[in-house]
Amino acid sequence: MYTLSRLMLILALIGYSFCVVMVSIWSGGLVCIGIVIVLLAYLARRKPGEYTAYGTARWATFDDLRYAGMVGAWRGPIIGRFTNSRKPSFRKAQGDLFSFRVTSKEACQQFFDAIRFFRPPRQDSSLVRLPNAVHTAFFAPTGVGKGVSCVIPFLLTSHESAVVVDFKGELFLNTAEHRRRTFGHKIAVLDPYKVVSQNPDTFNPVEFIDRNSPTAIDECRDLAEALVVRTGQEREPHWTDSAEAWIGALTALVVYYAEFGDRSLQTVRTLLTNPSKLEMALKLMNSSDAWGGMLARMGGQLSQFKDRELSSTLTTTNRFLRFLDTLAIAANTQTSSFNPADLLGGKMTCYLVLPPEHMRAASPLLRVWIGSLLRAVVRGGLREWNLVNFVLDEAASLGHLESLDDAVDKYRSFAVRLHFFYQSLGQLKKCFPEGQEQTLLSNVTQVFFGINDLQTAEYVSSRLGESTIVVTSGGTSTGISRQHTSKSEGGSTSYSTNETSNWSQLGRRLLKPDEVLALSQRIAITFTPGVPPVWTTLVRYYEESLVIRQPGLWKRFLAAARVLVKASVLLFVAYWFAAICLEKCKENRSLGQFPSHVRQRIPYDRNGD
Numbered sequence: 158m159y160t161l162s163r164l165m166l167i168l169a170l171i172g173y174s175f176c177v178v179m180v181s182i183w184s185g186g187l188v189c190i191g192i193v194i195v196l197l198a199y200l201a202r203r204k205p206g207e208y209t210a211y212g213t214a215r216w217a218t219f220d221d222l223r224y225a226g227m228v229g230a231w232r233g234p235i236i237g238r239f240t241n242s243r244k245p246s247f248r249k250a251q252g253d254l255f256s257f258r259v260t261s262k263e264a265c266q267q268f269f270d271a272i273r274f275f276r277p278p279r280q281d282s283s284l285v286r287l288p289n290a291v292h293t294a295f296f297a298p299t300g301v302g303k304g305v306s307c308v309i310p311f312l313l314t315s316h317e318s319a320v321v322v323d324f325k326g327e328l329f330l331n332t333a334e335h336r337r338r339t340f341g342h343k344i345a346v347l348d349p350y351k352v353v354s355q356n357p358d359t360f361n362p363v364e365f366i367d368r369n370s371p372t373a374i375d376e377c378r379d380l381a382e383a384l385v386v387r388t389g390q391e392r393e394p395h396w397t398d399s400a401e402a403w404i405g406a407l408t409a410l411v412v413y414y415a416e417f418g419d420r421s422l423q424t425v426r427t428l429l430t431n432p433s434k435l436e437m438a439l440k441l442m443n444s445s446d447a448w449g450g451m452l453a454r455m456g457g458q459l460s461q462f463k464d465r466e467l468s469s470t471l472t473t474t475n476r477f478l479r480f481l482d483t484l485a486i487a488a489n490t491q492t493s494s495f496n497p498a499d500l501l502g503g504k505m506t507c508y509l510v511l512p513p514e515h516m517r518a519a520s521p522l523l524r525v526w527i528g529s530l531l532r533a534v535v536r537g538g539l540r541e542w543n544l545v546n547f548v549l550d551e552a553a554s555l556g557h558l559e560s561l562d563d564a565v566d567k568y569r570s571f572a573v574r575l576h577f578f579y580q581s582l583g584q585l586k587k588c589f590p591e592g593q594e595q596t597l598l599s600n601v602t603q604v605f606f607g608i609n610d611l612q613t614a615e616y617v618s619s620r621l622g623e624s625t626i627v628v629t630s631g632g633t634s635t636g637i638s639r640q641h642t643s644k645s646e647g648g649s650t651s652y653s654t655n656e657t658s659n660w661s662q663l664g665r666r667l668l669k670p671d672e673v674l675a676l677s678q679r680i681a682i683t684f685t686p687g688v689p690p691v692w693t694t695l696v697r698y699y700e701e702s703l704v705i706r707q708p709g710l711w712k713r714f715l716a717a718a719r720v721l722v723k724a725s726v727l728l729f730v731a732y733w734f735a736a737i738c739l740e741k742c743k744e745n746r747s748l749g750q751f752p753s754h755v756r757q758r759i760p761y762d763r764n765g766d
Contacts, residue, residue: 158718158721159260159261159262159717161721161724162265162720162721162723163724165721166727167255168728169724169727169728169730171731172728172732172735173734175735175738176731179735208625208662210625210662210664211623211625211664211665212622213624214621214623214624214666214690215624215667215689216667217688217691218689219239221689222285222691223263225685225687226263226288227285227286227287227289227688230288231286231288231314232314232316233286233288233290233315234290234293234307234576235284235307235314235696236286236307236691236693237681237693238283238285238693238696239285239691239693240283240692240693262717265720269723285683285691287602290685291574292565292575292600293576293577293601293602293603294577294579294585294598294601294604295576295578295606296580296581296585296604296613297580297606297608298580298581298610301606301678303550303578305698305699306695306697307695308548309328309331309332309698310696311576312331312332312336315546316340317546318342318500318501318506318543318544319336319506319546319548320530320545320546320548321509321550322509322549322551323509324510324511324512324516324554325512325513326348326510326512328548329346330353331698332506333346333508336506341504342506343504344505344506345358345505346507346510347359347508347509347510347526348510349485349486349489349519349522350485350510350512351485352510353508353510354510357489357510359489359490359492359493360497360526360529361420361421361490362490362525362529363380363411363412363421363422363425364493365493365497365529365533366412373409373413374405374409374448374452374455376532377412378401378405379528379532379560380405380525380529381402381404381405382405383528383529383558383560384401384477384478384524385400385401385477397473399473400473403429403459403470404425404474406442406455406459407425408422408425409448410428410438410441410456413448414441414447418491421491422490422525423487423491425478426475426478426481429475430475439456441456442455442456443456478521480519486519497533497534498536498537500534501534501537501572507530509526517554520554520555523554523555524555527549527555527558527560527561528560530547531547531573532560535568535571535573537572539570540570543572544573545572545573545574546574546575547573547574547576548576549576551578552577552578552584552588553580553587555588556588557588557590565596565597581610582610583612583613585597585598602683602684602686604681604682605681605682605683606676606678606679606681606682608673614670614671615670617670617673617682618667618668618673620690621667621668621690623664625663626662626664627660627662627663628661628663629658631658633654633656634654634656635653635654635655637651637653667690679694679695680694681693
């Protein structure tokens with residue numbers, strides 16, 4: 158429908174051009190001369206060409222954001238308002254009608270926005286979002302408004318499924334009811350310490366591992382990998398590797414042989430802390446033919462640990478599982494009150510709530526939650542619809558989680574979207590040591606605001622690049638000389654002045670590090686592929702209504718129908734005027750009513766007139 162409207166607008170412009178030509182003929186070319194004068198005046202005031210000797214860096218313009226689909230979008234993280242936005246010019250709107258870079262919908266909307274002489278543009282015309290970003294990373298220190306400016310606005314406006322890390326519980330309190338009421342989402346809150354809910358949901362990741370699945374052992378190893386924290390600075394990786402092997406093998410044993418009510422990490426912890434039960438578990442594994450003898454292989458590997466090596470390995474293994482030894486976490490990990498596969502339907506939001514005072518001790522539980530929910534989404538298969546957003550607030554608390562490494566560069570086609578929130582680049586490098594942070598930075602859209610450390614400021618400044626500027630210099634000198642020979646002969650006086658002026662090109666960064674540090678906390682700088690650096694002003698969710706939902710099918714049809722009606726009216730008026738011009742031409746058959754240069758071009762009709 159928008160394509161038909163675009164075609165009608167193009168035909169309407171042709172019709173109006175025809176009317177202008179006819180009027181010009183009747184007026185003896187005066188209108189044409191006026192148009193030529195206007196065009197010459199416009200060309201005379203054109204801006205000089207850009208200087209490119211030292212660089213071409215620049216800030217994104219409103220047209221850049223509009224072509225990238227970042228203005229007026231209905232999905233994606235909100236990065237503020239484009240403060241320099243303006244109503245598009247009529248000339249630019251005409252060009253958009255004939256441009257293949259602009260969609261028919263956007264071209265029609267911009268055209269009618271340009272001819273709104275008495276009505277302001279749409280209220281959301283300058284609200285900038287990231288609809289095409291795969292993953293995003295926000296860098297801002299504590300207290301500058303990451304939650305109220307980025308996280309909460311995104312949750313209030315996104316209808317897609319989400320997994321939200323919420324340490325303080327404020328995200329649940331401010332967005333859960335809205336998402337349930339407005340988007341119809343099922344709300345699951347994992348809150349073992351009952352910070353925001355007295356009846357929280359429970360989640361047992363082992364329960365969803367099907368022992369008849371050919372990937373059951375792989376899922377057990379993935380769970381063990383999430384429980385074993387690696388910093389990359391271990392002097393002897395043997396102990397962490399061994400701990401991962403013990404956890405994965407005993408988890409596989411529990412998955413295959415335990416009763417449904419006992420299939421949990423609590424059972425694995427019981428086996429590791431009870432020597433007699435551990436000995437029986439190893440005997441069962443060694444004699445088992447489960448999974449074609451694979452479980453027996455794992456048991457044989459564990460049986461090779463002896464004496465001091467066995468004691469040290471079990472000590473290391475139990476250190477990674479000691480977070481399970483609390484009543485709150487034990488009650489939260491015994492059973493599951495929801496199915497994480499519901500995230501695939503696009504109508505579920507899961508809040509992961511851990512209080513700050515227990516965040517460090519219970520961080521392995523958070524890693525288990527994240528890893529298990531990621532695997533549940535990936536099991537849904539390849540798709541590009543029903544996206545699942547993982548909002549990882551205070552992502553540094555997760556440490557280095559290898560499942561996130563895979564999600565960044567491999568899970569895009571599984572509808573996984575990650576949103577990291579760090580306080581600085583230093584936190585990122587700590588979580589991804591030895592240069593691994595470059596992999597994350599190269600795969601995410603980066604948003605910086607409230608920068609307060611020199612390292613991050615220098616990175617932003619160098620990332621902005623250099624532009625070429627013109628520097629003028631000059632000076633003025635004045636001199637007076639007097640000559641006297643004697644009293645009788647008098648004297649002479651001379652005065653001279655000299656003025657110089659010159660200009661040169663120099664390279665300058667868009668912002669220097671000290672200028673980046675001096676920016677307001679409300680200014681966000683965004684780096685996204687295919688668009689120059691974006692300068693926006695952050696908005697707080699409580700300052701204005703940010704709810705921009707995708708309209709329903711009926712509303713979208715009505716909007717397209719209104720555009721079609723407007724285009725039809727313009728086309729009818731254009732060719733109505735054109736018909737009047739043609740009728741006027743037929744009525745004025747007397748050659749005397751036309752200028753002399755037109756008389757020879759008007760043919761006579763068959764009656765000789």
